[in-house]
Amino acid sequence: MTDSAPPSAPAALPAGVRDVLPVEAEELRAVEGSLRQRFALHGYREVMTPVIELAAVLERAQEGPAAPAYRLFDDRGRVLTLRPDLTIPAARLVATRMAERTGAVRVFYVARAFRPPPAGRPRPAEERQAGIEHVGPSGPDADAEVIALLVDALTAAGLGGVRIGVADVSLTAAVLEALGVGAPAAGRLRGALAARNFVAWRRGVATLGLGEDEARLLADLPALRGGVEVLSRVEEAVPQAAPACARLSRALELAAGRDGGADVGVDLGVLRDWPYYSGVVFEAYAPGVSEPVAVGGRYDGLGARFGTDRAAVGFAIGLELLHRSLAPRSRPDGPRLGAVVVGGFGPEADTARSRRAAGIAVAVASDAPADAEAIADEDDWRYVVRRDGPGFSVRDRRSGERFSCGRPEEVLPSRP
Secondary structure, three states, X not given: OOOOOOOOHHHOOOOOOOOOOHHHHHHHHHHHHHHHHHHHHOOOXXXXXXXXXXXXXXXXXXXXXXXXXXXXXXXXXXXXXXXXXXXXXXXXXXXXXXXXXXXXXXXXXXXXXEOOOOOOOOOOOEEEEEEXXXXXXXXXXXXXXXXXXXXXXXXXXXXXXXXXXXXXHHHHHHHHHHOOXXXXXXXXHHHXXXXXOHXXXXXXXXXXXXXXXXXXXXXXXXXXXXXXXXXXXXXXXXXXXXXXXXXXXXXXXXXXXXXXXXXXXXXXXXXXXXXXXXXXXXXXXXXXOOOOOEEEEEOXXXXXHHOXXXXXXXXXXXXXXXHHHHHHHHOOOXXXXXXXXXXXXXXXXXXHHHHHHOOOEEEEEOOOXXXXXXXXXXXXXXXXXXXXXXXXXXXXXXXXXXXXEOOHHHHHHHOO
8 A cells, every 4th residue: 555645744844935946046046136236227225124023013004904924922022023015114114214315215125025825825925026115206207117117127137028017096996986985895896806806896896786887887997908098988987087097197108118118008907905005006927927927006105104204106026926937048058157176175175266266166076076977967067177187187068078178267167
């Protein structure tokens, strides 16, 4: 009888977390480096916020019940939280530590957020994110700048076929208010939209007792996608939504001149699940993944909850989702540039140091050539190097060639 028991408990991990092995870790770091470079080139500077925050501080930024989070206690009995979101800590930092700044504040982060996965849904509990916050300016021009930066960053990371869906929570709110939808029903509808449950949205609309034309417009609202003509339809049906439609139309017009040819358009099904968003919201989609690789929007009231009332807009890129879309194109064709040196622990240590100084990764092995070959095969290094008389013998694992040279650090980087 075959034993099909699961792996032993000592090796188990909590739900929603995973190990990252060397190849993927290197690729993720490369993506992070690309994004850091693009953010810096647009004038953004990196900040770092703590992984642990006081729960009361984070809850100050939320409306209604606190969001799901991992909680613990300090030695004074205060409730602490592993940050479930990176916008709130960044807003706190800017509102308190950078409150004296009078001009626009542009900051970015590369960090992790932690949220308990919902029961029955395969969502990660730990998410690696890279994002920016643009604090100070308000209006469509700032929105367009941030959307264009998102396109630029994703494109620079190697992502093709970027598509950005843009909506505005104030537009949705204006439509609901104009149609007389009360607060409890509006809250249920927003919850359905944030959960992407369009069936629940339509069912909720059907219970409101609206007229036929109004009910049809509201039921179809999350499915409206396209260009600015979509906004014209909404404005014509609900004149009270005209200001929000005009702001969104202007942001799209400005973004079109800066987005590098990406597909940026209206998608009124976009609605973030954090309640602090106040205006434009957007998502970026990429081939090969079913979830948005980036999300963002305007959150003008958040800084005031920490003592400094300033407009703000930003976005966060899901690094693992972006990597998943990039992975087939980002992996090198053949072994990585680097060498395993036989006997590098002893007299060859100086030689290994000189190669590292020349920019060649070097792993050292014992005096047994078989050990060096095993390391090169398992870690996919291109060269195996060993002392051979006054010079060195080198095996190129890419071509299968063996050759001799006097100073490998001068020869290896220039080989095709």
